[in-house]
Amino acid sequence: xxxxxxGAILITGGSGFLGAITAAKALAATDAxxxxxxxxxxxxxxxxxxxxxxLAAEGVVTDxxxxxxxxxxxxxxxxxxxxxxxxxxVRDVLHCAGCLSYFNLGKLQEGNLDLTxxxxxxxxxxxxxxxxxxxxxxSAGFTDQAIPEELHQVHGDDPTDYTRTKRDAExxxxxxxVPWVIVRPSIVIGDSRDGRYGGKPYGxxxxxxxxxxxxxxxxPPVLHVVAGDQPVNFIHQDAFANGFWAAYRQLEDGxxxxxxxxxxxxxxxRDLWELWLSTHGGPSEVHFFKxxxxxxxxxxxxxxxxxxxxxxxNNEIASVRWKFARARLDALRAGELAFTDASLDTVRVAxxxxxxxxxxxxxxxxxxxxxxxxxxxFIVHDGPLLAAPEAQP
Numbered sequence: 169x170x171x172x173x174x175g176a177i178l179i180t181g182g183s184g185f186l187g188a189i190t191a192a193k194a195l196a197a198t199d200a201x202x203x204x205x206x207x208x209x210x211x212x213x214x215x216x217x218x219x220x221x222x223l224a225a226e227g228v229v230t231d232x233x234x235x236x237x238x239x240x241x242x243x244x245x246x247x248x249x250x251x252x253x254x255x256x257x258v259r260d261v262l263h264c265a266g267c268l269s270y271f272n273l274g275k276l277q278e279g280n281l282d283l284t285x286x287x288x289x290x291x292x293x294x295x296x297x298x299x300x301x302x303x304x305x306x307s308a309g310f311t312d313q314a315i316p317e318e319l320h321q322v323h324g325d326d327p328t329d330y331t332r333t334k335r336d337a338e339x340x341x342x343x344x345x346v347p348w349v350i351v352r353p354s355i356v357i358g359d360s361r362d363g364r365y366g367g368k369p370y371g372x373x374x375x376x377x378x379x380x381x382x383x384x385x386x387x388p389p390v391l392h393v394v395a396g397d398q399p400v401n402f403i404h405q406d407a408f409a410n411g412f413w414a415a416y417r418q419l420e421d422g423x424x425x426x427x428x429x430x431x432x433x434x435x436x437x438r439d440l441w442e443l444w445l446s447t448h449g450g451p452s453e454v455h456f457f458k459x460x461x462x463x464x465x466x467x468x469x470x471x472x473x474x475x476x477x478x479x480x481x482n483n484e485i486a487s488v489r490w491k492f493a494r495a496r497l498d499a500l501r502a503g504e505l506a507f508t509d510a511s512l513d514t515v516r517v518a519x520x521x522x523x524x525x526x527x528x529x530x531x532x533x534x535x536x537x538x539x540x541x542x543x544x545x546f547i548v549h550d551g552p553l554l555a556a557p558e559a560q561p
Contacts, residue, residue: 175259175297176201180287182219182237183210185367186302186356187264189261192222193409195261196232203256205240205249212237218366226365228540243278246286250293261291262416264302269326270481280333281340290293297451298347300416305352305401305426305492305527307335314491319350319425327485342422351415353427354409355491360404360508363521372402372440372515376522380532382475387536388452391544392468394443394476394483395456399434401490402510402519403427411507414500423497433509437486438548443516445544449536456548459487477501 169279177194181187182204194202206215215237236256241248250324291299308315309324319342324333341348357372359366367440370376411427438456457463460483522531
């Protein structure tokens with residue numbers, strides 16, 4: 169699969185964050201036509217704008233006339249695209265589209281299962297050379313066991329129906345009869361070099377923006393947060409682009425690969441909180457808890473409780489010690505793959521860029537540099553905060 173592409177590449181999710189990054193990578197790495205099926209209200213111009221911005225940031229000059237934007241039918245009618253795609257010479261499908269609505273089961277069913285099934289039917293009709301499915305590293309569900317680079321025969325409880333539908337979609341791919349590769353990234357954050365980020369406020373960005381939303385009226389004197397000492401697995405969007413492309417071009421059929429950073433490089437949630445508060449100021453006292461259930465309800469300010477509830481799923485995911493196998497990624501990294509692990513220093517770059525790009529966060533930061541404590545006192549709890557015993561009469 170190495171070398172220039174000898175046929176067009178169909179990429180789903182071109183109107184989204186990771187799909188646009190993948191499309192930019194395909195344009196930079198090949199001379200192939202890139203076919204992007206998208207739904208209304210997206211237009212050719214709206215789809216090409218973030219792709220062009222990514223290419224410009226990478227210093228790549230290429231011909232965007234190679235991009236073909238087509239209307240994406242409903243899942244049951246996707247196979248009707250086959251004649252047009254045969255004319256365009258589509259040989260490979262990179263399926264980067266999906267639904268992240270944690271609590272909307274109907275959208276998850278349509279976006280992660282029905283859409284995948286429709287694209288697999290289309291791929292069979294086209295007799296594609298390769299179908300690459302973008303899943304998630306968390307498709308195993310909660311587990312304290314090592315997570316293998318293979319289909320999940322056994323799984324833990326799911327954080328949300330999102331991880332379940334991604335796992336079920338993996339099995340649709342594996343049983344499709346189409347040559348396939350599955351790529352499971354962890355939490356994708358901004359570019360490791362300049363911090364730029366084109367996605368929605370998920371993951372660490374949700375924590376940052378939710379802080380501005382719920383704490384905007386003022387930090388309470390004491391802040392309670394969920395911040396354990398296990399590594400939180402981020403990957404930068406440049407590492408994602410390079411790793412996903414390497415998996416597509418170099419892995420064997422039937423391979424599953426975790427696209428994750430090495431544990432020894434990664435920050436913990438405690439590291440991330442100390443980075444934010446030490447940089448931007450905050451309350452006079454901060455209590456770190458390993459799990460959300462350990463945070464005492466009676467001691468938490470109302471706006472902090474709302475903020476903790478809003479970010480509960482991400483806090484729960486970050487509270488688990490995930491043990492991802494990464495033999496395939498390590499093998500690619502031993503070759504020519506350029507892959508920068510996420511670390512506290514690289515997250516610092518992403519944090520600074522995110523604040524610089526957000527006027528609301530800039531105002532939030534400026535206010536607490538003046539009103540908050542420059543050196544908060546950090547208190548670490550290994551378990552629930554127990555009430556002091558009552559005095560004996």
